[in-house]
Amino acid sequence: MTGPAILLLLLGLGLISWIFGRAKANRFITTGSKNLNSLPNYHGWYTALWAIVPALIFVAIWSSVSPALVTDSVLSNPAAAELTDNGFQRGAILSEARAIANNPGQKAFNPEAEQLAPLYAQAQSYYDIVGTLAVILLCFAGAAYAFIRIRPDFRARKRVEQVVMIVLLMASLIAIIATIGIVASLIFESARFFGMISPIDFFFGTEWNPKNTSVAGDGEDFGAIPLFWGTIFIGAIIAMAIAIPFGLMSAVYLTQYARPNVRKWMKPILEVLAGVPTVVYGYFAALTVAPALRDFAAAIGISNATSESALAAGLVMGVMIIPFVSSMADDSIAAVPSSMRDGSLAMGATKSETIKKVLIPAALPGVVGGVLLAVSRAIGETMIVVMAAGLAANLTANPFASVTTVTTQIVQLLTGDSDFNSPKVLAAFALGLTLFVVTLLLNLVALHIVKRYREAYE
Amino acid sequence: MNNPASPASSETAMIGSRSTDWHGEAMQKRIARRYAAERRFKYLGLSAIVISSLFLAFLLFVMIGNGIKGFSTTQVAVPIDFASATGGASPDQIRGEDAERALNSLDISGIVNTAIEIEYGADAADIFTENSWTDVRDALLSNPDMIGENTTVWLTAKSEIDRAAKDDTDEKFEALYAKLKDAGKAQSGFNWGFLTGADGTDPARVGIWGALKGSIITMLVTLALAFPVGVLAAVYLEEYAPSNRITDFIEVSINNLAAVPSIIFGLLGLVVFLSWLELPRSSALVGGLVLALMTMPVIVIAGRNSIKSVPPSIREAALGVGASPVQVVFHHVLPLALPGIMTGTIIGMARALGETAPLLMIGMRAFLTSPPQGLTDPSTVLPVQIYLWSDEVNRGFVEKTSAAIIVLLIFLLTMNAFAIYLRNRFETRW
Numbered sequence: 001m002t003g004p005a006i007l008l009l010l011l012g013l014g015l016i017s018w019i020f021g022r023a024k025a026n027r028f029i030t031t032g033s034k035n036l037n038s039l040p041n042y043h044g045w046y047t048a049l050w051a052i053v054p055a056l057i058f059v060a061i062w063s064s065v066s067p068a069l070v071t072d073s074v075l076s077n078p079a080a081a082e083l084t085d086n087g088f089q090r091g092a093i094l095s096e097a098r099a100i101a102n103n104p105g106q107k108a109f110n111p112e113a114e115q116l117a118p119l120y121a122q123a124q125s126y127y128d129i130v131g132t133l134a135v136i137l138l139c140f141a142g143a144a145y146a147f148i149r150i151r152p153d154f155r156a157r158k159r160v161e162q163v164v165m166i167v168l169l170m171a172s173l174i175a176i177i178a179t180i181g182i183v184a185s186l187i188f189e190s191a192r193f194f195g196m197i198s199p200i201d202f203f204f205g206t207e208w209n210p211k212n213t214s215v216a217g218d219g220e221d222f223g224a225i226p227l228f229w230g231t232i233f234i235g236a237i238i239a240m241a242i243a244i245p246f247g248l249m250s251a252v253y254l255t256q257y258a259r260p261n262v263r264k265w266m267k268p269i270l271e272v273l274a275g276v277p278t279v280v281y282g283y284f285a286a287l288t289v290a291p292a293l294r295d296f297a298a299a300i301g302i303s304n305a306t307s308e309s310a311l312a313a314g315l316v317m318g319v320m321i322i323p324f325v326s327s328m329a330d331d332s333i334a335a336v337p338s339s340m341r342d343g344s345l346a347m348g349a350t351k352s353e354t355i356k357k358v359l360i361p362a363a364l365p366g367v368v369g370g371v372l373l374a375v376s377r378a379i380g381e382t383m384i385v386v387m388a389a390g391l392a393a394n395l396t397a398n399p400f401a402s403v404t405t406v407t408t409q410i411v412q413l414l415t416g417d418s419d420f421n422s423p424k425v426l427a428a429f430a431l432g433l434t435l436f437v438v439t440l441l442l443n444l445v446a447l448h449i450v451k452r453y454r455e456a457y458e
Numbered sequence: 459m460n461n462p463a464s465p466a467s468s469e470t471a472m473i474g475s476r477s478t479d480w481h482g483e484a485m486q487k488r489i490a491r492r493y494a495a496e497r498r499f500k501y502l503g504l505s506a507i508v509i510s511s512l513f514l515a516f517l518l519f520v521m522i523g524n525g526i527k528g529f530s531t532t533q534v535a536v537p538i539d540f541a542s543a544t545g546g547a548s549p550d551q552i553r554g555e556d557a558e559r560a561l562n563s564l565d566i567s568g569i570v571n572t573a574i575e576i577e578y579g580a581d582a583a584d585i586f587t588e589n590s591w592t593d594v595r596d597a598l599l600s601n602p603d604m605i606g607e608n609t610t611v612w613l614t615a616k617s618e619i620d621r622a623a624k625d626d627t628d629e630k631f632e633a634l635y636a637k638l639k640d641a642g643k644a645q646s647g648f649n650w651g652f653l654t655g656a657d658g659t660d661p662a663r664v665g666i667w668g669a670l671k672g673s674i675i676t677m678l679v680t681l682a683l684a685f686p687v688g689v690l691a692a693v694y695l696e697e698y699a700p701s702n703r704i705t706d707f708i709e710v711s712i713n714n715l716a717a718v719p720s721i722i723f724g725l726l727g728l729v730v731f732l733s734w735l736e737l738p739r740s741s742a743l744v745g746g747l748v749l750a751l752m753t754m755p756v757i758v759i760a761g762r763n764s765i766k767s768v769p770p771s772i773r774e775a776a777l778g779v780g781a782s783p784v785q786v787v788f789h790h791v792l793p794l795a796l797p798g799i800m801t802g803t804i805i806g807m808a809r810a811l812g813e814t815a816p817l818l819m820i821g822m823r824a825f826l827t828s829p830p831q832g833l834t835d836p837s838t839v840l841p842v843q844i845y846l847w848s849d850e851v852n853r854g855f856v857e858k859t860s861a862a863i864i865v866l867l868i869f870l871l872t873m874n875a876f877a878i879y880l881r882n883r884f885e886t887r888w
Binding site: 161164165168181246252254256271272275278279283284288322380386407435439 | 493500503505509514524687688690691694695698707708714715717719720721722725729730734754755782784809814841842844856859860866870874878
């Protein structure tokens with residue numbers, strides 16, 4: 001039977017066991033022999049769980065084991081004895097035979113596969129029947145075991161809730177699994193990269209010119225310094241030069257000066273700015289901002305201005321980050337005790353003097369933490385730089401020149417061919433690992449600062 | 459100073475008050491200067507927020523200005539005498555199940571190309587693309603009676619003509635369009651093909667339905683995975699988790715996942731889902747899985763905040779009448795926290811809908827001329843389609859890119875508006 005059919009069958013059997021379990025518990029009420037420990041529903045659930053869960057576990061194990069069993073039985077047949085010993089070729093023939101068995105009428109490439117296909121189909125149907133029977137048997141056995149145990153003083157609710165707790169715990173563990181998946185995949189592929197290219201060449205080299213070769217070169221072309229510089233230049237310097245003043249001043253104005261009805265309208269505008277997808281910002285940067293900046297640069301006499309300037313990408317990225325900085329600064333300023341503000345105002349300081357000399361210094365750790373989070377978001381941002389920044393790995397501080405970033409290069413390296421053995425493709429994972437570690441450290445430091453700051457005023 | 463025997467301090471206070479002449483010229487100047495600084499600072503703040511808003515307005519203005527043209531199309535008239543060209547095919551022939559095969563045997567493309575040739579001669583190649591005849595096929599499929607008539611059909615013109623109709627381009631196409639317009643052979647209309655078609659090579663004939671459908675399927679996968687897992691994890695962490703190492707590790711993992719750059723999730727998907735688990739490349743299934751991992755932490759964080767805001771008295775009352783801890787949460791706390799969880803979920807889904815980079819990594823950037831039919835079909839999504847079109851050299855794609863952006867923004871704004879509505883309508887302040 002196919003997977004969906006098995007699941008449907010189990011669901012049906014589970015429903016039937018639920019009804020039976022519940023009915024048995026209900027009978028105790030109507031006969032009035034004793035007070036039930038748990039509601040009849042829980043007895044129903046208990047029976048249904050016993051019917052379904054062991055059978056499902058068996059299905060999971062069986063589906064991973066049965067292909068091997070099928071292959072073994074095919075190979076033990078005399079017809080398969082004259083297959084070649086070449087493991088690779090043999091595997092190809094076997095998998096083709098399996099494809100033909102699953103999909104009759106398909107043309108065979110190897111004549112041997114054509115012969116083996118009926119054997120395959122036979123073995124498959126045999127193990128299919130065995131598996132289905134075992135599932136049904138397990139289902140009935142589980143349901144019967146649970147059904148027998150139902151008595152008035154049986155604590156079905158407790159048993160069912162234990163299962164609920166296991167499900168809840170498993171849902172929480174998915175976050176850990178995802179984290180481990182990220183770390184494992186990045187480290188695994190990066191290790192292969194660093195097996196070909198020395199880490200010293202990668203982290204300290206200044207030439208970035210990855211070639212599409214599976215032969216390990218002398219490492220001269222995989223120097224990532226220009227990429228790191230481009231990332232910092234766009235994400236941490238240009239973008240922050242826009243986002244910090246605008247975000248901070250917006251937050252100050254909204255929290256300290258704006259009338260409530262102005263705030264009611266201005267805050268959603270900032271939220272919309274934060275909700276615009278990055279691909280839209282990227283398109284806007286490439287279509288409108290970059291050509292305008294190039295013309296501006298040409299007008300003030302900068303000769304080598306390109307339409308893929310660092311400034312265009314950084315500028316638009318800065319605007320994208322404004323709402324983020326603003327909301328972080330907003331939170332930090334709101335956390336400053338009002339006694340400090342009131343004290344300053346009572347001494348005769350104007351509002352702006354209070355803000356500049358009391359509120360912002362007091363809120364500074366929180367603001368700094370927010371800025372670090374903003375930097376971590378800016379250096380991980382992909383679409384704006386992919387669409388607006390260039391591919392040339394230049395080490396330059398000229399904002400009108402073209403620089404490239406870590407994320408741009410990851411996209412560039414992985415969207416061509418995906419031969420997982422060439423250093424060119426694997427370099428993307430080394431860049432990804434670097435990016436992951438740097439953003440992780442920035443986040444940890446930022447959260448630590450913010451937490452310490454909150455505690456200081458509590 | 460509550461020490462009565464300190465004449466010195468009261469004396470200095472008197473001297474101080476005497477020496478400060480608040481109405482003197484110097485003091486007035488000083489106050490005026492401070493107030494001016496106050497006003498400057500205030501206007502600085504105001505200008506910061508006004509400039510941010512203007513940027514948003516400018517961005518929307520540019521997108522709408524470019525994109526609104528993408529929703530109209532230019533059609534050119536071609537008279538075709540179907541009756542004689544097909545040798546008297548009857549409408550019944552192209553009805554029912556075999557319609558497509560019957561049409562293919564009639565050589566519609568040849569008929570249309572001949573008709574175009576007769577009507578426009580040397581200009582034909584400048585007005586139509588080689589795919590223009592598919593309009594006729596579609597028209598015949600929906601209206602078989604046309605096959606027996608001598609009629610005029612309106613075919614989608616080439617992108618260059620379309621652009622000549624909208625704004626200045628090449629002199630040659632301007633002149634050609636003017637000629638067609640004067641002869642009454644060109645008309646403009648709403649571009650339904652843009653809303654129902656898929657990707658293509660000619661900008662005049664591309665559509666976004668393929669990408670939109672891919673987005674919808676991907677979002678359904680994401681929702682089906684991220685919502686239950688996110689809510690259950692939030693319940694566990696907020697209500698039941700013992701304070702131990704594992705719980706701490708789960709919390710750190712979730713907070714960290716929420717801050718990991720999106721492209722890293724793409725690398726995870728590439729290695730784990732495509733390379734190790736061998737799931738189908740470019741499929742909505744893998745896209746949905748990757749986006750679910752990204753969205754889940756958002757739902758967990760929103761869910762925890764929402765569950766936390768349910769007052770403890772509710773829990774205590776339920777426990778007091780004999781409910782078990784699980785009953786307390788699932789019968790009482792969760793229903794009360796649900797509006798907040800829904801708001802967080804919609805905001806997380808809106809973010810996932812606009813996400814591009816991780817989907818590029820798992821190959822959802824294929825050139826697809828038909829919408830995906832299922833979870834494992836190669837598909838693309840709206841933001842990736844925008845990215846692909848923005849890379850096209852043909853100038854005709856500019857308006858299509860902007861039009862696709864308008865569609866995407868409409869979806870996002872609707873979702874956010876719905877989240878705000880939910881928050882205002884259902885959220886209880888305790």
